Amino acid sequence: MSAMILVVEDEPAIRELVVLNLQQAGHRPMVADSAEQALALVRESLPDMILLDWMLPGMSGVELARRLKADSRTRGVPIIMLTARGDEQDKITGLETGADDYITKPFSPREMNARIKAVLRRRAPQMAGDAVEVTGLRLDPATHRVTGNDRPIELGPTEFRLLHFLMAHPERVYSRAQLLDQVWGNHVFVEDRTVDVHIRRLRCALEVTGHDGLVQTVRGSGYRLSVHPEG
Amino acid sequence: MSAMILVVEDEPAIRELVVLNLQQAGHRPMVADSAEQALALVRESLPDMILLDWMLPGMSGVELARRLKADSRTRGVPIIMLTARGDEQDKITGLETGADDYITKPFSPREMNARIKAVLRRRAPQMAGDAVEVTGLRLDPATHRVTGNDRPIELGPTEFRLLHFLMAHPERVYSRAQLLDQVWGNHVFVEDRTVDVHIRRLRCALEVTGHDGLVQTVRGSGYRLSVHPEG
DNA sequence: GATTTTTTGTCATCAAACTGTCATAATGGC
DNA sequence: GCCATTATGACAGTTTGATGACAAAAAATC
Numbered sequence: 001m002s003a004m005i006l007v008v009e010d011e012p013a014i015r016e017l018v019v020l021n022l023q024q025a026g027h028r029p030m031v032a033d034s035a036e037q038a039l040a041l042v043r044e045s046l047p048d049m050i051l052l053d054w055m056l057p058g059m060s061g062v063e064l065a066r067r068l069k070a071d072s073r074t075r076g077v078p079i080i081m082l083t084a085r086g087d088e089q090d091k092i093t094g095l096e097t098g099a100d101d102y103i104t105k106p107f108s109p110r111e112m113n114a115r116i117k118a119v120l121r122r123r124a125p126q127m128a129g130d131a132v133e134v135t136g137l138r139l140d141p142a143t144h145r146v147t148g149n150d151r152p153i154e155l156g157p158t159e160f161r162l163l164h165f166l167m168a169h170p171e172r173v174y175s176r177a178q179l180l181d182q183v184w185g186n187h188v189f190v191e192d193r194t195v196d197v198h199i200r201r202l203r204c205a206l207e208v209t210g211h212d213g214l215v216q217t218v219r220g221s222g223y224r225l226s227v228h229p230e231g
Numbered sequence: 232m233s234a235m236i237l238v239v240e241d242e243p244a245i246r247e248l249v250v251l252n253l254q255q256a257g258h259r260p261m262v263a264d265s266a267e268q269a270l271a272l273v274r275e276s277l278p279d280m281i282l283l284d285w286m287l288p289g290m291s292g293v294e295l296a297r298r299l300k301a302d303s304r305t306r307g308v309p310i311i312m313l314t315a316r317g318d319e320q321d322k323i324t325g326l327e328t329g330a331d332d333y334i335t336k337p338f339s340p341r342e343m344n345a346r347i348k349a350v351l352r353r354r355a356p357q358m359a360g361d362a363v364e365v366t367g368l369r370l371d372p373a374t375h376r377v378t379g380n381d382r383p384i385e386l387g388p389t390e391f392r393l394l395h396f397l398m399a400h401p402e403r404v405y406s407r408a409q410l411l412d413q414v415w416g417n418h419v420f421v422e423d424r425t426v427d428v429h430i431r432r433l434r435c436a437l438e439v440t441g442h443d444g445l446v447q448t449v450r451g452s453g454y455r456l457s458v459h460p461e462g
Numbered sequence: 463g464a465t466t467t468t469t470t471g472t473c474a475t476c477a478a479a480c481t482g483t484c485a486t487a488a489t490g491g492c
Numbered sequence: 493g494c495c496a497t498t499a500t501g502a503c504a505g506t507t508t509g510a511t512g513a514c515a516a517a518a519a520a521t522c
Contacts, residue, residue: 157481217497387470425470
């Protein structure tokens with residue numbers, strides 16, 4: 001479970017606390033101490049999640065959330081609000097602006113981790129770090145192991161990530177561009193056709209346990225991982 | 232799970248209660264009735280965890296926590312705050328000073344144990360102090376001794392800690408950064424590649440009993456200790 | 463307090479693995 | 493059969509990890 005998480009918090013003490021805890025949990029934190037800086041960072045590279053302080057100097061956290069949810073590029077990024085008090089009205093407003101969850105200060109690191117994991121599981125399953133299994137094909141991010149009917153399968157790093165993503169979102173077609181965004185990263189410049197090659201390498205590797213049929217081509221659209229026979 | 236836990240609490244009744252409960256749970260409690268005495272004790276020997284009363288005569292618990300977190304030697308020791316009431320402001324300040332969790336009095340022994348266990352598991356599972364063994368490779372923290380099939384194995388301090396951590400978390404991949412955090416300490420500034428070198432030294436040492444295969448490389452991700460054959 | 467002995471972090475180098483791209487063959491739809 | 497799309501094999505460049513050497517730092521010894 002290694003997600004890039006942007007922490008937007010102006011108070012240095014709390015910020016450091018959160019960052020430390022995130023690192024402990026194996027995430028890669030980025031920090032911003034204002035909404036403006038956060039926007040700039042997000043423009044550079046899209047994080048997997050944003051922890052957002054309710055109260056910020058300058059542009060408030062609510063306003064920032066609103067903007068992020070208004071932009072199609074950033075809309076999908078889950079947001080967890082950090083709020084000082086458990087004010088019901090705040091909570092309502094927060095959820096209205098599109099926050100995915102809500103943590104009331106003071107929060108224990110355990111609570112924070114639990115909520116982060118829950119949101120990740122909901123919004124970006126491959127980030128949650130759970131093992132996934134489909135008809136005997138099993139991929140465990142924690143041990144970084146792939147097995148087909150309990151026989152080990154060798155995968156390169158890219159094929160691993162690709163399979164991980166596909167298994168986390170089965171029965172759904174993804175275009176090459178989407179796969180490039182999700183598996184390679186949304187900033188790299190790679191030829192579309194490169195996906196074909198990695199799909200082939202993946203199929204090759206899965207062939208030894210007969211699981212290569214799971215990776216299906218959808219002509220004109222992209223690829224899909226499905227348990228249903230092709231066609 | 233047997234950890235050395237320092238209890239800092241001025242009220243004798245509560246202190247005894249806590250100590251009793253800790254012993255019941257198999258831990259080894261040390262006690263201090265003031266922050267000053269706590270500091271002296273910590274100077275002697277580093278506990279695995281500190282239960283710290285919020286209100287203390289003389290130097291307060293908050294101040295003590297702050298000092299402990301400021302010192303690189305003691306920074307890694309998890310702190311659980313004992314607070315009298317669920318005072319919101321107290322909790323905020325507590326977390327700011329770097330407490331890992333807090334327990335609100337009055338607390339049930341079960342709650343206390345649960346939180347202690349959780350924090351220990353999260354922060355320093357290898358602190359549990361029990362000997363670990365994997366397919367004939369045995370590491371005993373108490374005697375600081377490593378054997379492979381009952382034949383002694385010589386390890387440098389860093390290699391020992393590294394192996395200890397890996398054996399306490401088998402079958403799981405850790406990035407170099409994570410290993411640096413966990414084994415070196417999350418405050419040191421060391422080159423990532425240094426991990427490679429120590430992994431190699433560790434493997435070299437384990438080679439004499441044929442246990443070097445346990446330490447596996449996961450290309451692009453990090454290292455893993457596993458009983459399953461590589462790849 | 464000086465001198466060995468260990469331990470540690472860093473580098474340069476080498477081998478192996480991985481990656482992206484292309485040219486070409488194969489395939490499916492019409 | 494023709495066209496668009498995908499599969500495949502080969503390849504060169506790049507990245508990554510292993511390894512041996514080395515000097516600084518720390519610890520132990522005298």
